[in-house]
Amino acid sequence: MVKAKEHLKPDATAVYVAAGQAPSAIEEAIEAEIPLIVAVAEHIPTIDLARPLPCFQPGVVGIVARSGTLSYETVASTTRAGIGQSLVIGMGGDILPGTDFVDALTLFENHDDTKGIILVGEIGGDSELRAAEWIEKYRQRVERPKPIMALVAGFQAPPITVMGHAGAFSVLFNEKARAKAERLTRQGVVLVNHPSKFGTAMREILEERSHEDAGNKSNPRQYRERKGKAGNVAGNCGHQQRRLHTHARRPAWSAPSVIHVLARHGHFLAPDRSLQLLKAYQVPVVPNQPLTNMTDIVIQVGISRSSKRLSARIGTPIYDIDNRKRKTIPYVQMNMLLDKLWGSNPTHGFPRPTRAPPSFLFTSRFSANTSPHDPTGYLPTIMQLFIHQEAFSLYARFQRVDRPEGPAFQAITAQIGLDALVYREPKASPDITGRPQTELLQLTQQEEAAKDGIVYVKLDGSGTIGTLVNGAGLAMNTVDAVADLGGACANFLDTGGKATSATVKTSFQLVLSDPRVEVVFVNIFGGLTLCDMIAEGIMLAYKDLGIKVPVVVRLRGTNEEIGQKMIADSGLPLHAFDDFEEAALKAIDLARGE
Numbered sequence: 001m002v003k004a005k006e007h008l009k010p011d012a013t014a015v016y017v018a019a020g021q022a023p024s025a026i027e028e029a030i031e032a033e034i035p036l037i038v039a040v041a042e043h044i045p046t047i048d049l050a051r052p053l054p055c056f057q058p059g060v061v062g063i064v065a066r067s068g069t070l071s072y073e074t075v076a077s078t079t080r081a082g083i084g085q086s087l088v089i090g091m092g093g094d095i096l097p098g099t100d101f102v103d104a105l106t107l108f109e110n111h112d113d114t115k116g117i118i119l120v121g122e123i124g125g126d127s128e129l130r131a132a133e134w135i136e137k138y139r140q141r142v143e144r145p146k147p148i149m150a151l152v153a154g155f156q157a158p159p160i161t162v163m164g165h166a167g168a169f170s171v172l173f174n175e176k177a178r179a180k181a182e183r184l185t186r187q188g189v190v191l192v193n194h195p196s197k198f199g200t201a202m203r204e205i206l207e208e209r210s211h212e213d214a215g216n217k218s219n220p221r222q223y224r225e226r227k228g229k230a231g232n233v234a235g236n237c238g239h240q241q242r243r244l245h246t247h248a249r250r251p252a253w254s255a256p257s258v259i260h261v262l263a264r265h266g267h268f269l270a271p272d273r274s275l276q277l278l279k280a281y282q283v284p285v286v287p288n289q290p291l292t293n294m295t296d297i298v299i300q301v302g303i304s305r306s307s308k309r310l311s312a313r314i315g316t317p318i319y320d321i322d323n324r325k326r327k328t329i330p331y332v333q334m335n336m337l338l339d340k341l342w343g344s345n346p347t348h349g350f351p352r353p354t355r356a357p358p359s360f361l362f363t364s365r366f367s368a369n370t371s372p373h374d375p376t377g378y379l380p381t382i383m384q385l386f387i388h389q390e391a392f393s394l395y396a397r398f399q400r401v402d403r404p405e406g407p408a409f410q411a412i413t414a415q416i417g418l419d420a421l422v423y424r425e426p427k428a429s430p431d432i433t434g435r436p437q438t439e440l441l442q443l444t445q446q447e448e449a450a451k452d453g454i455v456y457v458k459l460d461g462s463g464t465i466g467t468l469v470n471g472a473g474l475a476m477n478t479v480d481a482v483a484d485l486g487g488a489c490a491n492f493l494d495t496g497g498k499a500t501s502a503t504v505k506t507s508f509q510l511v512l513s514d515p516r517v518e519v520v521f522v523n524i525f526g527g528l529t530l531c532d533m534i535a536e537g538i539m540l541a542y543k544d545l546g547i548k549v550p551v552v553v554r555l556r557g558t559n560e561e562i563g564q565k566m567i568a569d570s571g572l573p574l575h576a577f578d579d580f581e582e583a584a585l586k587a588i589d590l591a592r593g594e
Helices: 002-008 019-031 068-080 101-109 127-141 177-186 195-213 271-280 338-342 375-388 445-450 472-484 501-512 531-545 560-568 580-591
Strands: 012-015 036-039 058-065 085-090 116-122 148-153 297-303 310-320 325-334 391-401 408-418 455-458 465-469 491-494 519-526 551-557 574-577
Touching: 012 019, 019 036, 058 068, 058 101, 068 085, 068 116, 068 148, 068 195, 068 472, 068 519, 068 551, 085 101, 101 116, 101 127, 116 127, 116 177, 116 195, 116 472, 127 148, 127 177, 148 177, 148 195, 148 472, 271 375, 271 408, 297 375, 310 375, 375 391, 445 455, 465 472, 465 501, 465 580, 472 491, 472 519, 472 580, 491 501, 501 519, 501 531, 519 531, 519 560, 519 580, 531 551, 531 560, 551 560, 551 580, 560 574, 574 580
Parallel strands: 012 036, 058 085, 058 116, 116 148, 465 491, 465 519, 519 551, 551 574
Antiparallel strands: 297 310, 297 391, 310 325, 391 408, 455 491
């Protein structure tokens, strides 16, 4: 397999062997670092199908997570602590998950083998907030509720940026990671800032409950009042969805033309391109205006992750003089009935589809005084743009202009997120920016990385620690945890689900392209990814790229002993660790020149 891979350089392999030999064939393809392996599960022995990763162990903790790598870290932590797992549920990081936190919490409540619950969340959507509401009611109705711990990733994530997972982004009306953490904490949930801390913390909580149940109440206390042993609760930490499984038919719009815009892994169009797209739909725009007008109006359109429907919100941005923080006060929660736009006499050129699939149903309520001079009057057109261009997020800010004929509103800035999956093949079309088509389609550094399955986001600020991590959730949490320890990261980088030694080398090139980077912190947890494969990629990159900055490597998970030994025996000046906090502190010290 290795020789065939070297000769053919395949992107994928299909396993066509006798069912009993399929597991070995799959393992061989993994060891050959083939990015995609396709196998039919039928007739493969059930024991082989159910064979867990080494980090799993039957136990008493129910785990639900939006991130794959963070769930592996959490599983490994509970295994090392000797308490294991009763059930592990992966929500996935998409915008519309088929299973959410409330579904999992309800299951854990009624599962006798589950004695403690761990919830792993992140930025994007409101599933953590709905979980907090459920937990509040759960604690009210149950005399002795099961202990719940949590982690929320994405404190350091920049706004309006997709952080690896399709649903991991925050926009104007979304609750940020800190707000989610605080809401969970208010309901008695114990928060940690890194998943490796879950195991010891939950074991101590369960042991204390066991002592109390046995009548040993000599020194009862709430775990959340302890500081420093098992991580910090949200108040002290400083920082701290699979697609819906249905086949929905898309409506056939009769708009005169479609403007195809290439949006690769970054998803969000730049503000100038977003304004041009609004202009193409006859929304008046005036770019480069100051954003200080108190009468500005913000319209945001997205997909409700709870109802699985389109939703729209309108607000007015204000400036908090005391806290120096911009915030939004929503004055309209729109619930537009379908017949308002899709009635017998469609308005604004917004045609009625032959059949509206559930994911496109939405409700809204116009303000009572809707008029051509009211910004809500643009909503039908904006909705048309949203669906026609297959967007997943739209933000537009309108500024009031007083004219003799009456006040009018015009868009002064916008940010539109388009579904990258729709634009795999760029189509010839008018250039909405007026620039040459070649310039419009020119790949940015992030888009180039996406071709290798890598998600790279350069972070603003003075961060000097370059990060290289496998998994979007773990990458977000790495940036957060480093900040908790007093460091600052220069980037977010997720090597992607098909991490190989070659993609590790490419990742190093991306990280080192930033002149601010003074140390590289490699944080790998090998679930499906093999640590020895990553170690090989690190050594290859160090030799081939002539790396001059220090490199700190933390390897845990599948084949971690082999990978750690390879690093130790390489003779290269690599700083190897298996403990996350020790590795992060070393990276911070090196970045400071210590």
